[in-house]
Amino acid sequence: MGELDEIIKEFLVESNEGLDQVDCDLVALEKQPDDKELIARIFRAVHTLKGTSGILGFPLVESVTHAGESLLSRIRDGRLPMTPAIASALLSLVDFSRRAIQRVESNGSDSGEDGSLLVEQLRSLTGVPSATGTSSDVDVYSGQPETHRLGEILVEDGHLSQQAVHKALAQQKSGDSRKIGEILVGTGTVVPKAVVQALGTQADVRSASSASTIRVDVAMLDRVMNLVGELVLARNRTVQFAATSADAGFLSTVQSLNLITAELQEGVMKMRMLAIGNVWNKLPRLVRDMAQACGKQVRIEVDGSETELDKTIIEAIKDPLTHIVRNAIDHGIESPEERRSAGKHEEGVISLTAFHEGGYVNLNISDDGGGIDVERVKAKALARGLMSSEQLARASEREILHLIFVPGFSTAEKVTNISGRGVGMDVVKTNVEKIGGTVDIHSKPGQGTSLQIKIPLTLAIVPALVVTSHGERFAIPQVSLVELVRLNATSGSKQIENVRGAEVYRLRGNLLPLVRLDRQLGVEDDRATDDNLQIVVLQADGRQFGLLVDEINDTEEIVVKPLGKHLKNVACFAGATTMGDGRVALILDVRGLAQEARVVSENHRAMHGESLSTAASKEDRQQWLLFRAGTNARMAMHLSSVQRLEEIRRSDVEHSDNQDVVQYRGQIMPLVNVAENFKLEQGPGTDPLEVIVHAHRGRSVGFVVSEVLDVVEQTVVPERSGRRALLGSAVIQQRVTDIVDIDQLAEMALKTATQPSAALIGA
Amino acid sequence: MTATQQLCTFFLNPYFFGIEVHKVQEVLRPQDITRVPLSDDVVGGLINLRGQIVTAIDLRGCLGLEASRNEGSMNVVVRTEEGAVSFLVDEIGDVVEVEDGGFEPPPDTLEGPVRELVRGVYKLKDRLLIVLDTTRALRQKNDEAALRMATE
Numbered sequence: 074m075g076e077l078d079e080i081i082k083e084f085l086v087e088s089n090e091g092l093d094q095v096d097c098d099l100v101a102l103e104k105q106p107d108d109k110e111l112i113a114r115i116f117r118a119v120h121t122l123k124g125t126s127g128i129l130g131f132p133l134v135e136s137v138t139h140a141g142e143s144l145l146s147r148i149r150d151g152r153l154p155m156t157p158a159i160a161s162a163l164l165s166l167v168d169f170s171r172r173a174i175q176r177v178e179s180n181g182s183d184s185g186e187d188g189s190l191l192v193e194q195l196r197s198l199t200g201v202p203s204a205t206g207t208s209s210d211v212d213v214y215s216g217q218p219e220t221h222r223l224g225e226i227l228v229e230d231g232h233l234s235q236q237a238v239h240k241a242l243a244q245q246k247s248g249d250s251r252k253i254g255e256i257l258v259g260t261g262t263v264v265p266k267a268v269v270q271a272l273g274t275q276a277d278v279r280s281a282s283s284a285s286t287i288r289v290d291v292a293m294l295d296r297v298m299n300l301v302g303e304l305v306l307a308r309n310r311t312v313q314f315a316a317t318s319a320d321a322g323f324l325s326t327v328q329s330l331n332l333i334t335a336e337l338q339e340g341v342m343k344m345r346m347l348a349i350g351n352v353w354n355k356l357p358r359l360v361r362d363m364a365q366a367c368g369k370q371v372r373i374e375v376d377g378s379e380t381e382l383d384k385t386i387i388e389a390i391k392d393p394l395t396h397i398v399r400n401a402i403d404h405g406i407e408s409p410e411e412r413r414s415a416g417k418h419e420e421g422v423i424s425l426t427a428f429h430e431g432g433y434v435n436l437n438i439s440d441d442g443g444g445i446d447v448e449r450v451k452a453k454a455l456a457r458g459l460m461s462s463e464q465l466a467r468a469s470e471r472e473i474l475h476l477i478f479v480p481g482f483s484t485a486e487k488v489t490n491i492s493g494r495g496v497g498m499d500v501v502k503t504n505v506e507k508i509g510g511t512v513d514i515h516s517k518p519g520q521g522t523s524l525q526i527k528i529p530l531t532l533a534i535v536p537a538l539v540v541t542s543h544g545e546r547f548a549i550p551q552v553s554l555v556e557l558v559r560l561n562a563t564s565g566s567k568q569i570e571n572v573r574g575a576e577v578y579r580l581r582g583n584l585l586p587l588v589r590l591d592r593q594l595g596v597e598d599d600r601a602t603d604d605n606l607q608i609v610v611l612q613a614d615g616r617q618f619g620l621l622v623d624e625i626n627d628t629e630e631i632v633v634k635p636l637g638k639h640l641k642n643v644a645c646f647a648g649a650t651t652m653g654d655g656r657v658a659l660i661l662d663v664r665g666l667a668q669e670a671r672v673v674s675e676n677h678r679a680m681h682g683e684s685l686s687t688a689a690s691k692e693d694r695q696q697w698l699l700f701r702a703g704t705n706a707r708m709a710m711h712l713s714s715v716q717r718l719e720e721i722r723r724s725d726v727e728h729s730d731n732q733d734v735v736q737y738r739g740q741i742m743p744l745v746n747v748a749e750n751f752k753l754e755q756g757p758g759t760d761p762l763e764v765i766v767h768a769h770r771g772r773s774v775g776f777v778v779s780e781v782l783d784v785v786e787q788t789v790v791p792e793r794s795g796r797r798a799l800l801g802s803a804v805i806q807q808r809v810t811d812i813v814d815i816d817q818l819a820e821m822a823l824k825t826a827t828q829p830s831a832a833l834i835g836a
Numbered sequence: 837m838t839a840t841q842q843l844c845t846f847f848l849n850p851y852f853f854g855i856e857v858h859k860v861q862e863v864l865r866p867q868d869i870t871r872v873p874l875s876d877d878v879v880g881g882l883i884n885l886r887g888q889i890v891t892a893i894d895l896r897g898c899l900g901l902e903a904s905r906n907e908g909s910m911n912v913v914v915r916t917e918e919g920a921v922s923f924l925v926d927e928i929g930d931v932v933e934v935e936d937g938g939f940e941p942p943p944d945t946l947e948g949p950v951r952e953l954v955r956g957v958y959k960l961k962d963r964l965l966i967v968l969d970t971t972r973a974l975r976q977k978n979d980e981a982a983l984r985m986a987t988e
Contacts, residue, residue: 306887545871594873636882637891638918639974643874649882649889657870657882657889 081177084125086288088174091118092167093354099163100357106155115163116145122170131183134173140195141166147199162194164358291384294345301334301341302632308334309653346530347387349427349434350378356398360423363402370409370420371402377427382434386528389508390436393501397438397524398423400498405442405522415519417441433552434530439523445516447473454479463800466816467711469768474514478502509535511552527552537631537660539652540609541624542590546658548631548650549609553663555617557625558608569606569621575696575786578608578619582717582766584784585610586696588670589621590661594645613667616713620666629653633660644669671786697789697812699782699805700765703753707810709803712784714815716768719775720761732823737773742766744775745822747813750798769819776818797821839936843958845929845965846912848896851950853925854932854958854965861915863928866908867892880924885913892922898973900949914970921974932965934958942966 095118102111123138141163147153169191173183241256308330315327353375364371382390406412406421413419426437447470454460454476460468477498505512510528529535529552537548558580560568569587570577576587587608608619631650640646644665652658696712719737726733726744733744744764748755756779764775789803789812798818802811843854844863869881869892880894892911896903909924938958942951946966953973958965 303887306884545873596871596873634889636889637921639879639891639893639921640872640875643872645874646872649870651884651887651889655884656868657884659870659872659882 081129081181083288084129085174085178088122088125089171091122092171092174094118095167096164096358097354099160099167100361102155103157103160103361109149112145112149112155116142116149119145119166126183131173131177133183133186133188134170137166137169137173137188137191137195140192140199144195144199153198153200159198162191162198165191166195289344291345294341298341298345301338304334305338305632306651306655310655313654342383345384346381347384348378349380349382349387349436350375352387352391352394353378353425356395356425359395359398360402363399364406367402368408369402369406371406372420372422373398374422374424376425378425380427380429380434381530382528383530386434386508386530389504390510390526390528393504393526394436394438396498396501398425401438401440401442401522405440405444407443411443429530433527436526436528437523438526439521441521444518444520444522445474445477445514446518447516450474450476466814467714467800469714470770474516477514478512509550509552535631535633536628537650538609538628539626539631539658540590540607540620540622541626542594542622543596545596546626546652546656547590547622548629548658548660549611549620549663550647550660551628553611553613555610555612558610558619560606560608570784575784576621577712577784579718580608580610580619582719584698584712584715584718585617585619586712586784587619587621588666591623593666593670611663611667613664616667618667618670631658631660696784696786697805698765698784699810700747700763700778701780701782702751702778703748704756704779706748706751706753707782707805707808708747708778708813709785709789709805709810710765710767710813710815714767715765716773717766718781719764719766721764721775723760723762726762735775737766737775740773742773742775743823744777745819746777747818748777748779750818750822751796751811767815767819769816769823774819774823776815840933841936843932843934843965843967844912845932846910846923846925847927847929848899848901849926851899851901852929852963852965853968854929854934855912855914855923855968855970857931859914859970861913861920864911864913864922867911867922880909883911883922885920885922888920890920890922892924893974895923895925895973898949899953916970916974923970923973932960934960934965939967 095115098111098115098118102108102115105111119138119142123135123142126132126134126138144153144159144163148155148159153159169186169188172186173188176185177183237257244256311327312331315324318324356375357373360371360373401423402421406423407415407417409419412421421440421442423438423440426435428435450473451465454465454473455462459476459479465473478501479499502512505526505528508528510526513525513527514522515525516522529550536551538551538554539546539548541547558578568578570579576589578585578587585608606621606623607625609622609625610617610619629652633648633650635648636643636646645662646659647662647665648660649657650660697709698712698715699707699709702708721735721744725735727735729741733746734741735744736742744762747753759779762777763779763781764777765781767774767776783806785805787805789805798814798821800812800814802809804810842857844857844860845852845854847853864883864885867883867885869883871881872879878894878898880892880897883890883892890913894903894909909926910928911922912925912928913920913922938960939956940959941956942954943957943964946954946957950966953969955967955969957967
């Protein structure tokens with residue numbers, strides 16, 4: 074009985090794989106109806122399924138696949154053209170078989186559904202009256218579960234007829250010692266090239282089905298993996314112990330143990346790797362069915378399907394990927410009419426790319442559809458109370474796009490049966506983040522949307538940067554790492570600008586908020602001097618911040634272990650790992666850390682599950698850039714809206730279209746004098762000009778101010794003033810400060826600039 | 837004939853404690869311990885138990901006792917539903933066999949947190965052996981943590 078179970082289990086796995094392949098091939102065949110190889114492959118798979126189900130006694134599967142096989146053999150022989158109706162019928166054959174196999178798995182029998190209608194449909198398409206059953210040329214194979222014989226391959230590939238093979242076989246039996254291929258070429262029935270090709274196919278089939286691969290239970294692999302982990306640790310200790318020994322023989326033994334363990338670890342990791350193509354294979358069918366259901370024309374393009382990932386990760390991204398593709402078809406790609414009027418090809422393209430990069434896998438899913446309507450997202454966010462209109466006004470386009478990841482958010486106007494029910498992108502984000510990945514989105518109106526997913530190769534082992542702060546080591550997952558900055562030992566503290574606890578660093582003119590790891594973790598002591606500090610520039614929720622640590626040790630592959638329940642509520646740590654010396658090091662949760670330190674903007678906190686009321690009370694505790702405009706006006710703007718601080722020489726200022734401009738990073742950047750726009754008393758003007766660079770609608774705009782004063786972090790509740798381009802006034806550092814609505818100011822200034830006006834830069 | 841049970845004993849000076857021996861996975865010498873900043877006071881840190889990372893509970897802190905002066909604490913590793921947890925103790929005693937007849941509820945002389953986490957005492961010839969309720973010792977902290985999180 075056990076053996077039979079084993080066989081059935083194998084049948085289930087193989088059949089499912091076979092059906093997946095047929096699915097893909099059928100969709101491809103619709104596009105290239107003349108591809109003989111595709112037809113041959115589909116035929117072989119269906120034929121194999123028919124054979125095995127016959128032997129194992131699953132009559133339902135056998136009957137439908139038999140009908141399908143007959144139909145396919147006629148197509149293969151060129152007696153029937155491939156039509157959409159046939160493709161649909163064959164696809165429903167695949168679905169039917171899949172359901173039947175599912176039933177075999179759950180109750181051991183394939184019965185439970187009526188297959189006669191499908192059989193009838195297939196037969197009528199074949200053009201064979203139902204009573205006569207199969208056409209004769211199929212029967213040759215019956216009873217044989219797998220065909221690898223050269224003659225059969227040649228017949229399947231359509232190079233010669235069954236009769237010719239029989240004739241050659243008869244010749245061989247009657248004493249001709251030559252191989253069948255030679256006989257066939259000798260009699261001129263087939264060209265040598267075809268035989269060589271068939272021999273290749275034969276070798277492939279043989280090697281695939283014989284001893285070169287085996288199936289292993291994943292649980293078994295996991296066990297081996299754990300054991301190897303233990304071995305690595307034992308090895309580490311031995312290596313450490315060996316350091317105190319002078320015995321040459323022992324040392325060389327330890328050396329080889331070291332190497333072998335490393336190779337073993339790598340080998341086990343590789344065993345768990347699967348190509349991402351395993352997931353992508355299911356998508357062409359999904360795209361076809363969905364596109365038909367939506368009345369759209371969509372093509373899918375894949376690149377990098379051989380990229381390998383750990384099996385658990387593959388499982389974890391399967392659903393998110395499917396969801397993204399669904400979304401792209403349903404909301405992204407427009408109807409053929411819309412596309413035509415927009416001057417695009419009627420057929421939309423969804424392209425998937427995957428590639429390795431620094432221990433991570435990047436997945437890119439993009440469509441060439443309509444893109445995301447930012448205004449609609451804004452309106453929806455407002456209606457749902459996710460953000461206030463003020464927050465929306467100052468939010469970057471990126472931040473707005475990221476709103477689609479908020480639970481319950483859907484921009485689809487109408488709820489279709491496919492998507493638009495408000496569950497979706499948030500699940501995608503959660504699932505990806507659960508496995509330590511990140512999601513990013515870009516969209517261009519009218520040109521499409523693209524999603525970038527970055528996920529680790531495996532869950533168990535993560536590349537990390539090991540840093541020391543206050544004598545303790547911490548591991549930082551490299552996915553969040555942007556760059557490292559070493560502060561000059563002698564002038565270390567001078568480069569950090571310290572303003573009431575909110576420290577910033579000018580990184581190439583950009584203001585980088587800083588977080589001291591020791592202070593954040595509450596392990597700081599008086600010893601703290603700013604000599605030899607290192608800045609680890611990290612990225613969380615699309616924001617960068619610098620983490621100040623004492624020392625940067627090394628990058629290392631770490632094995633992530635979860636923390637016990639007593640430590641679950643510490644947001645700063647994602648887990649722990651054991652280091653080479655056997656000690657435990659904590660793994661920093663970069664996002665948690667950033668949120669604790671309040672360096673990511675507050676609406677992100679709301680997005681990540683904090684209730685809206687608590688978020689609202691902290692809403693305006695953000696970092697502000699204080700500056701002076703004109704002679705004595707104190708103003709502030711969100712630090713987050715500042716791209717860079719620049720000093721520009723007056724001599725570099727040029728004039729174009731009634732606007733002062735400057736050449737900046739290969740662009741022409743308009744300069745806006747803040748004082749003039751607010752009709753403030755103009756100061757004497759500095760040289761060089763102090764310029765705050767802000768990205769406005771994808772374009773850099775420079776705001777000329779008299780002096781950049783400070784960066785402060787505090788709760789600001791602006792009192793409305795009703796003046797244009799001002800959010801209101803507030804008391805910051807005991808002084809009344811005007812809060813500038815930077816986008817509105819930019820708009821105002823750039824609009825007025827088109828009209829003739831006085832010189833914009835204060836005299 | 838009275839029923840007996842075995843207790844794994846340890847010292848948290850000046851007290852003498854015991855845990856049912858079947859709950860104890862192993863007893864370890866002082867381990868390298870990694871402190872966890874921002875964690876609960878009762879969390880002593882993390883130790884590496886043959887590749888498994890185990891939370892060490894500072895039992896003295898847990899029971900409201902002053903921190904011990906000597907350097908390394910011994911570890912009593914206990915099996916729990918959520919995996920192993922290590923209790924940091926001053927010194928390890930023997931495995932003691934006690935008779936149920938000698939069991940009494942906590943005496944009045946025990947006060948504060950100690951009393952909360954104690955199941956009862958056994959009167960030995962020369963001293964009292966306090967039986968620690970491990971589930972309660974572990975649970976209490978969680979409730980505290982949950983409470984703190986809720987009120988924050």
